[in-house]
Amino acid sequence: MAPVAISPIKVGKIDDVQELRKANSKIPERFVRDITERPKLATAALSSSSSSSLSSDIPIIDFSKLSKGNKDEVLSELLKLTAACEEWGFFQVINHGIDQSLLEQIEKVSNDFFMLPLAEKQKYPMAPGGVQGYGQAFVFSEDQKLDWCNMFALGVEPKFIRNPKLWPTKPGQFSETVEVYSSKVRKLCKSLLKYMAMTLGLKKDVFKEMFGVAVQAIRMNYYPPCPRPDLVLGLSPHSDGSALTVLQERKGSSVGLQILKDNKWVSVQPIPNALVINIGDTIEVLTNGKYKSVEHRAVTHRQKDRLSIVTFYAPSYEIELGPLPELVDENNPCKYRRYNHGEYSKHYVTNKLQGKRTLDFAKIQTNNSNQNPT
Numbered sequence: 189m190a191p192v193a194i195s196p197i198k199v200g201k202i203d204d205v206q207e208l209r210k211a212n213s214k215i216p217e218r219f220v221r222d223i224t225e226r227p228k229l230a231t232a233a234l235s236s237s238s239s240s241s242l243s244s245d246i247p248i249i250d251f252s253k254l255s256k257g258n259k260d261e262v263l264s265e266l267l268k269l270t271a272a273c274e275e276w277g278f279f280q281v282i283n284h285g286i287d288q289s290l291l292e293q294i295e296k297v298s299n300d301f302f303m304l305p306l307a308e309k310q311k312y313p314m315a316p317g318g319v320q321g322y323g324q325a326f327v328f329s330e331d332q333k334l335d336w337c338n339m340f341a342l343g344v345e346p347k348f349i350r351n352p353k354l355w356p357t358k359p360g361q362f363s364e365t366v367e368v369y370s371s372k373v374r375k376l377c378k379s380l381l382k383y384m385a386m387t388l389g390l391k392k393d394v395f396k397e398m399f400g401v402a403v404q405a406i407r408m409n410y411y412p413p414c415p416r417p418d419l420v421l422g423l424s425p426h427s428d429g430s431a432l433t434v435l436q437e438r439k440g441s442s443v444g445l446q447i448l449k450d451n452k453w454v455s456v457q458p459i460p461n462a463l464v465i466n467i468g469d470t471i472e473v474l475t476n477g478k479y480k481s482v483e484h485r486a487v488t489h490r491q492k493d494r495l496s497i498v499t500f501y502a503p504s505y506e507i508e509l510g511p512l513p514e515l516v517d518e519n520n521p522c523k524y525r526r527y528n529h530g531e532y533s534k535h536y537v538t539n540k541l542q543g544k545r546t547l548d549f550a551k552i553q554t555n556n557s558n559q560n561p562t
């Protein structure tokens with residue numbers, strides 16, 4: 189095996205935001221966003237009791253109607269799913285079949301992990317420029333702004349992407365819970381992809397057959413309260429590189445997830461026990477842009493903390509992908525080139541989060557210019 193190159197990445201000092209919060213110190217400059225990037229006060233100050241007017245419009249899909257409904261119910265839910273994928277790229281799934289007790293358990297072990305002393309969490313450090321372990325991912329330079337977030341991330345499937353040294357021994361039941369939870373979420377992703385294929389008029393197993401042994405990772409994002417939510421971002425705007433992403437929010441979390449809809453940031457109001465699903469870049473490419481990945485970010489709250497548990501589901505690294513021929517014709521010319529998914533994943537994790545910039549990797553350039561959000 190070739191020797192491992194020493195990482196040339198210099199990320200500077202990355203303060204642990206929970207420790208900053210405990211010390212009650214001034215927000216370091218590295219967290220303070222340029223004026224143009226700061227969240228608008230009205231949205232940053234949202235508490236869980238005040239909802240953004242648009243957030244309730246985010247489509248809700250009743251999974252049990254898709255999986256167990258009669259013909260009419262299946263059909264009407266598939267139509268809702270089509271609209272959700274075409275118009276939003278985001279939806280919430282209710283009656284998804286994952287036990288409430290398991291949702292509560294993953295929230296508990298994740299929360300307990302972040303509440304451990306710093307020294308314990310630092311036994312599982314995220315390497316500079318790395319994406320697994322405890323720390324802050326997507327930081328590649330000393331002058332890059334930081335997110336008001338602590339992350340803990342693990343590769344889950346296939347097994348070879350796991351780094352066993354990063355699976356924590358505390359809190360008890362952490363690894364077992366991640367294991368069981370991930371297998372249930374995996375099943376849900378497979379089913380959702382099947383229904384999405386049906387909405388596209390494709391063979392229902394098209395994604396299953398194409399993906400091989402899918403890659404799955406989990407990331408827990410912990411956002412402590414921030415004394416100046418108007419100056420910072422919990423998580424920088426980005427689209428996900430996955431095919432599908434499944435997000436769960438811990439009960440009692442502040443409202444924090446925002447999606448860019450018609451060039452405006454819209455808050456996602458969590459529904460108890462629902463899971464938030466979003467389309468990642470991979471599905472955008474495969475559908476030739478019919479179902480687009482949507483830019484999203486997290487904002488923080490002055491008094492309340494927030495915890496999200498996020499699963500990324502993507503094809504096996506060795507597959508080559510590009511727009512499905514069924515979705516390319518003279519009215520819908522091919523918008524993305526073919527590429528190896530492993531290369532795209534590498535490209536994604538070695539670049540800072542910056543809107544949908546990473547998808548430029550795959551785009552066949554046209555003269556269409558990108559608009560900046562308001």
Ligand SMILES: O=C(O)CCC(=O)C(=O)O
Pocket residue numbers: 407409423428435444445446484485486495496498
């Ligand atoms: O915490 C959130 O709501 C956003 C998380 C997210 O977008 C991500 O981890 O990719």
Ligand SMILES: [Fe+2]
Pocket residue numbers: 426427428433484
């Ligand atoms: Fe995301």
